[in-house]
Amino acid sequence: MARNKNLPAAKAEAIARIIAGEPYADIAKHLGIGISTLHSWRAKPEFQRAVNDGLxxxxxxxxxxxxxxxxxxxxxxxxxxxxxxxxxxxxxxxxxxxxxxxxxxxxxxxxxxxxxxxxxxxxxxxxxxxxxxxxxxxxxxxxxxx
Known part of the structure; x- marks a missing residue:
């Protein structure tokens, strides 16, 4: 899979899409990252905090x-x-x-x-x-x- 070069923007978009309820597989595909990368981001406290704050x-x-x-x-x-x-x-x-x-x-x-x-x-x-x-x-x- 092609590596997404703009990770901070990709993380922000991932957070927005998670908050919107989009499935992880769709988010990963849209961002050009692996689903395991998305799960790795989701496990990080600062990412969790951003998602929880958004929700x-x-x-x-x-x-x-x-x-x-x-x-x-x-x-x-x-x-x-x-x-x-x-x-x-x-x-x-x-x-x-x-x-x-x-x-x-x-x-x-x-x-x-x-x-x-x-x-x-x-x-x-x-x-x-x-x-x-x-x-x-x-x-x-x-x-x-x-």
Missing amino acids: SQVHQNTVIQITALNEAAIAALKKILDMPIEGESITPANAIKAAATVLHYGTQLRNENDRERFASMEDRLAEAEELKAPLYAINGSRARLY
């Missing part, structure tokens, strides 16, 4: 969009509750189902976002504890850390 951003954007739809769903529910049923092109039952679906997914995404935030905080706390360990070893005590 997190996609998730946050989705939460924002769904949250905006929640407001529209509530407005639609209010309108349906206030309107006479006769003469409308959409049935109230269908409008309520659509609004309820949006509200359900909005709540589900917010819950996922909270879980991700808590996991991120736990990761940062673990990293901080790892950084403190050498200081504890020098000090000889966990009771005092200067």
Whole structure:
């Protein structure tokens, strides 16, 4: 296989394509690299971090969009509750189902976002504890850390 000469750009494109959900074999073929190279990149912490950051951003954007739809769903529910049923092109039952679906997914995404935030905080706390360990070893005590 021909070796891709522009690896930093290729890695950035690989990250974008992974975030978009493209299969690894397709990404490797498009970039002109072996799939084993792509797996090797994926195993590196900085590459993993970039992919995870990108996925997190996609998730946050989705939460924002769904949250905006929640407001529209509530407005639609209010309108349906206030309107006479006769003469409308959409049935109230269908409008309520659509609004309820949006509200359900909005709540589900917010819950996922909270879980991700808590996991991120736990990761940062673990990293901080790892950084403190050498200081504890020098000090000889966990009771005092200067």
